[in-house]
Amino acid sequence: MPSRKSENTIFLTQEETERIQNTIQDRLKKCSELVGHAREPRIPKDAISQATGAALMADMGSVSGPTQEGTLPSFAVGQPYPPCTVSLQDLQPISLADLKMDTHHRGRRLAVKRASPVVTLASRSWTMVQNDDGDEVERLEVCLHKSRFGEDVLESASAFVIKEPYFTLTDQGEATLRIDHPSDLILCRDDIPSSNTAPTNGVNGHAENTAAENIARTCKDKGNAALKKHDIPLTHAHYTQGLKVASEERVSDTNPDLVRDISRNRALVNLLLNQLDEAEADAKASLTGRDDQRSKELDGKAYSRAGSAAYNLGKYQAAQGFFEEQLKLMPGDKEATIYLRKIALRLREQETGVYDLKKIKSGLSRARPRVDAASFISNTEVKDSPDRGRGLFATRDIPIGGTIMYEKAFCVVWGHESEALTAVTYDVRDEKIRISPVGLSAAIVQKLLNNPSQIERVMDLYGDYQGTGKDVVRTEDGPIVDTFRIHDIMSRNAFGPGSQYGEEAANKASTGLWIWAAYINHSCIANAKKEYIGDLMVVRATRPIAAGEEIFHSYDESGDYDARQKALMTTWGFECKCALCAAEKLDDPAVRKKRQELARDADAFVAREPWADAKRLTIMKAQRLARALDDTYEGRPQYQGVPHVMAEKIHEWLAKASPRK
Numbered sequence: 001m002p003s004r005k006s007e008n009t010i011f012l013t014q015e016e017t018e019r020i021q022n023t024i025q026d027r028l029k030k031c032s033e034l035v036g037h038a039r040e041p042r043i044p045k046d047a048i049s050q051a052t053g054a055a056l057m058a059d060m061g062s063v064s065g066p067t068q069e070g071t072l073p074s075f076a077v078g079q080p081y082p083p084c085t086v087s088l089q090d091l092q093p094i095s096l097a098d099l100k101m102d103t104h105h106r107g108r109r110l111a112v113k114r115a116s117p118v119v120t121l122a123s124r125s126w127t128m129v130q131n132d133d134g135d136e137v138e139r140l141e142v143c144l145h146k147s148r149f150g151e152d153v154l155e156s157a158s159a160f161v162i163k164e165p166y167f168t169l170t171d172q173g174e175a176t177l178r179i180d181h182p183s184d185l186i187l188c189r190d191d192i193p194s195s196n197t198a199p200t201n202g203v204n205g206h207a208e209n210t211a212a213e214n215i216a217r218t219c220k221d222k223g224n225a226a227l228k229k230h231d232i233p234l235t236h237a238h239y240t241q242g243l244k245v246a247s248e249e250r251v252s253d254t255n256p257d258l259v260r261d262i263s264r265n266r267a268l269v270n271l272l273l274n275q276l277d278e279a280e281a282d283a284k285a286s287l288t289g290r291d292d293q294r295s296k297e298l299d300g301k302a303y304s305r306a307g308s309a310a311y312n313l314g315k316y317q318a319a320q321g322f323f324e325e326q327l328k329l330m331p332g333d334k335e336a337t338i339y340l341r342k343i344a345l346r347l348r349e350q351e352t353g354v355y356d357l358k359k360i361k362s363g364l365s366r367a368r369p370r371v372d373a374a375s376f377i378s379n380t381e382v383k384d385s386p387d388r389g390r391g392l393f394a395t396r397d398i399p400i401g402g403t404i405m406y407e408k409a410f411c412v413v414w415g416h417e418s419e420a421l422t423a424v425t426y427d428v429r430d431e432k433i434r435i436s437p438v439g440l441s442a443a444i445v446q447k448l449l450n451n452p453s454q455i456e457r458v459m460d461l462y463g464d465y466q467g468t469g470k471d472v473v474r475t476e477d478g479p480i481v482d483t484f485r486i487h488d489i490m491s492r493n494a495f496g497p498g499s500q501y502g503e504e505a506a507n508k509a510s511t512g513l514w515i516w517a518a519y520i521n522h523s524c525i526a527n528a529k530k531e532y533i534g535d536l537m538v539v540r541a542t543r544p545i546a547a548g549e550e551i552f553h554s555y556d557e558s559g560d561y562d563a564r565q566k567a568l569m570t571t572w573g574f575e576c577k578c579a580l581c582a583a584e585k586l587d588d589p590a591v592r593k594k595r596q597e598l599a600r601d602a603d604a605f606v607a608r609e610p611w612a613d614a615k616r617l618t619i620m621k622a623q624r625l626a627r628a629l630d631d632t633y634e635g636r637p638q639y640q641g642v643p644h645v646m647a648e649k650i651h652e653w654l655a656k657a658s659p660r661k
């Protein structure tokens with residue numbers, strides 16, 4: 001495994017690089033040889049005992065966590081394939097015995113039961129699954145992703161239906177069913193009724209209506225009981241099943257309040273699960289609009305739940321409306337009053353860009369690393385940027401040091417959080433090895449599956465693989481997110497907010513996605529700089545910016561032209577052609593090397609020598625360094641009008657230095 005050689009660099013030896021490349025290329029070769037071949041049956045007893053042993057080993061290894069300090073898991077980013085977009089009921093069953101090697105079984109569904117303990121590794125988990133008779137077993141692997149409720153997917157159910165199963169090989173060449181898109185795996189917990197069973201379908205008459213109502217009531221009661229036991233996913237499943245039955249005409253016609261009651265309850269559970277879209281919709285669906293005291297209390301509760309959901313989705317105006325309605329029904333309610341005060345602050349931030357930064361900073365800690373703040377983006381707009389796709393442009397003049405924008409992160413995974421995971425990825429498409437914060441991809445996918453209203457704006461971001469584009473796809477079984485597209489979007493748009501809460505290991509670096517800032521293109525002679533307060537990104541002008549001008553920040557600040565171009569190409573996929581790069585490209589490599597060495601000396605000098613009360617000799621040394629650096633630029637016409645970037649620091653030092661009296 002690659003190792004961490006210092007706190008924030010990751011070192012891969014040539015040997016390690018080759019090992020990763022060879023392992024993955026061997027797998028690809030084997031896969032191409034086996035495509036369409038019949039599956040080799042496993043001996044159930046042996047396969048289950050092998051998985052049990054592996055689970056035990058993984059558990060013992062996980063005493064210190066699934067990722068050992070200083071080591072990184074590695075895995076391949078395979079050839080992207082789209083998730084299944086067909087509802088379960090429209091797929092035809094297939095059996096384990098009929099699986100073909102290295103094949104996506106389009107149009108099919110496979111029902112299996114867990115047959116062994118789950119082997120939980122850092123970037124995947126796997127288990128043996130079997131058919132109903134137990135005479136066929138196969139390996140099932142879930143890459144990277146947790147269930148919608150944040151648990152290990154394979155641990156959270158005992159039976160599964162796999163949509164359009166992909167049967168392939170692991171990196172080690174073992175046959176496996178592989179899940180890359182969480183929406184391709186339907187979990188069937190024994191204690192959760194399947195959402196596809198409508199227990200009263202097709203029956204009618206008074207007795208049947210009462211029976212249906214009773215089923216809905218029982219689901220509600222079971223949900224309430226599960227809530228008392230804090231089993232939130234189970235609570236959600238019972239309420240969902242109850243709602244399905246209670247919404248049937250025969251029940252909703254005679255007892256419309258049952259749908260409202262269950263919706264109101266599910267709204268609360270959805271808030272606990274961070275499923276904010278559904279929380280808001282449920283709360284609204286539960287409103288009675290009646291005037292009696294009891295109904296007013298219930299509607300007040302519903303408005304409060306809708307308000308919390310809207311607030312956490314950043315829909316402050318909608319949230320304001322909900323809490324104002326709540327206050328009409330529950331005058332003086334403390335929580336609603338506090339929320340309305342916070343909303344007034346958020347709306348002010350959003351409209352004016354005025355933030356109480358001192359208060360925001362004082363509320364941050366390792367335990368509470370995220371700010372409660374709105375985004376301020378109205379100084380900017382997204383437009384086409386020639387040769388760079390889209391870019392962010394100023395809509396008004398911004399002075400040097402002025403704030404261009406504030407943005408609250410869409411999603412950040414902090415290094416000290418359990419979701420943080422950096423892996424060495426080998427992309428079979430360009431054969432490049434990268435260090436990728438794959439934990440962030442998983443967190444983004446999770447957030448989108450929980451809040452499908454956010455899918456479109458994330459899918460609008462730039463990523464090499466287009467997948468199904470930005471159209472939001474959903475089936476009867478829930479929303480669908482193409483994880484390969486999210487991986488590519490994350491690779492080209494994520495940034496690190498730095499280790500604000502103590503040192504972090506290189507294999508657990510903090511990373512996040514800021515959707516609006518993701519439209520900012522790179523330039524080595526940027527006009528903006530970003531900084532972070534928790535997960536709030538602040539972008540400030542480093543030069544005066546005129547209305548209509550494009551905003552640029554620097555994705556890579558390396559002074560070394562070759563290192564910078566290499567990093568920009570590997571991580572961001574482009575060759576920088578800014579004025580500085582165009583000039584440096586024309587330099588003799590020996591001049592670039594000399595400038596590089598001098599800049600290193602100058603930077604060390606600036607870091608070492610205080611400019612205040614500097615001795616005359618020290619100032620002379622700085623002048624010599626500045627002159628030598630200037631000499632590497634002067635007389636070269638390509639630098640006309642281009643800042644002498646590497647000489648800037650020493651010149652700044654000289655401008656401030658005052659000789660000792």
Ligand SMILES: C[S@@+](CC[C@H](N)C(=O)[O-])C[C@H]1O[C@@H](n2cnc3c(N)ncnc32)[C@H](O)[C@@H]1O
Pocket residue numbers: 387388389390391461462492493518519520521522523571572573574575576577
């Ligand atoms: C964070 S996104 C910036 C927004 C992007 N241009 C878009 O259309 O959505 C990063 C991607 O923009 C492009 N890009 C950014 N700066 C560039 C530059 N100076 N020259 C060429 N392409 C650039 C690259 O494709 C890069 O991977």
